[in-house]
C-alpha cells in the first residue's frame with residue numbers, strides 16, 4: 001500500500017486542481033462547446049479525477065456526478081441522444097442496457113474492473129449447475145453477458161435489502177468476496193441466510209489491511225472511519241471494533257459524514273472520493289492512503305474531448321458501447337428487478 005497520505009484536502013482543492021492544469025481552461029471550453037453541438041450529456045463517477053468531477057454549472061463539464069447506479073438511472077432521464085459515461089466499462093454497459101435507444105460512449109473502452117473481469121457468463125452457468133435452484137445475486141460490477149445469467153443485480157447501496165428480500169436460505173453472491181463476507185456477517189446475524197461467494201476482489205479496496213487501519217487508529221485517535229463494503233473484513237473489524245464510523249456504499253459514506261458531528265474521518269475507499277467529500281464538506285478533514293483505481297484514471301479530459309469529436313464520424317465506434325439485442329434484453333431483467341430496490 002502506498003504510504004503517501006493525503007491529509008486534509010483544502011476546501012479550494014477542486015478549483016486549484018483545475019488551475020494547475022494549464023491546458024484545462026481550453027479543454028473545458030472545447031468540451032462545453034462540443035457537448036451542445038453534439039447533443040451530448042456527460043455523466044461522471046465519484047472516482048473520476050477531480051477535474052472531471054467539476055459540475056458544468058460551476059465551470060466544469062460533468063452534467064451529473066454519482067455512483068454507478070445513480071448515473072445509470074440518470075441516463076434514463078436525459079433528453080440528449082448521446083451519453084458519455086466517465087467511469088468504467090461495466091457502468092457504461094448498464095447505461096446502454098437501460099437506455100438502448102441512446103448512443104452510449106466511454107472515453108476509453110479499455111477502462112475495465114478487476115471485479116467485472118473475475119467472472120464470466122460460463123462461470124455463472126457452472127455455479128447454477130452446482131447449486132440448482134439457488135438464486136444468483138450479481139453485484140452491478142459485472143459485464144452485461146454475466147448479468148444476463150443472473151436473477152437480480154445489486155449495488156453496494158441496495159445489496160443488503162435485496163439479499164434480505166429472498167425467501168431462500170442460501171444465496172449465491174458474485175463476484176466480490178470481501179463485500180460478500182461483509183454482507184454475510186450482517187445477513188447471517190439478522191436472518192440466518194448463507195451466502196455462496198465468488199473469489200473476485202476490487203484491486204483498490206482489497207489494499208486496505210488490518211495493519212494499516214490499526215496504524216491509522218493510533219495516529220488519529222479521534223477520527224471516525226468511512227469504509228466501503230468492498231474492504232476486507234479484517235480491516236473492517238480492526239476499524240470499527242470500538243471506534244465510530246460506517247461500513248456501506250459510497251452514498252452511505254457521503255450521508256454519514258453529513259450527519260456526523262466529527263470533524264475528522266479516515267477514508268477507506270478510492271482516493272478521489274476524497275475530492276467529492278471535501279467539495280461537499282469543506283470544513284471537515286479527510287485522511288486516506290491515496291489508493292487510486294487505475295481503470296477509472298484511464299478517463300481524462302483529453303480522451304473525453306476526443307470522444308465528443310468522434311460523434312457522427314467513423315471514429316465513434318472506438319468509443320461507443322455496442323451490445324447485441326439479446327444480451328440487452330436478458331441483462332435488463334436482473335437490472336430492472338434491482339431498480340425496484342433503489
Ligand code: SF4
Pocket residue numbers: 047088112113114115116141202203204205270293294295296
Ligand atoms: S474501484 Fe474497484 S470496483 Fe471500482 S472500478 Fe476500480 S477495480 Fe472496479
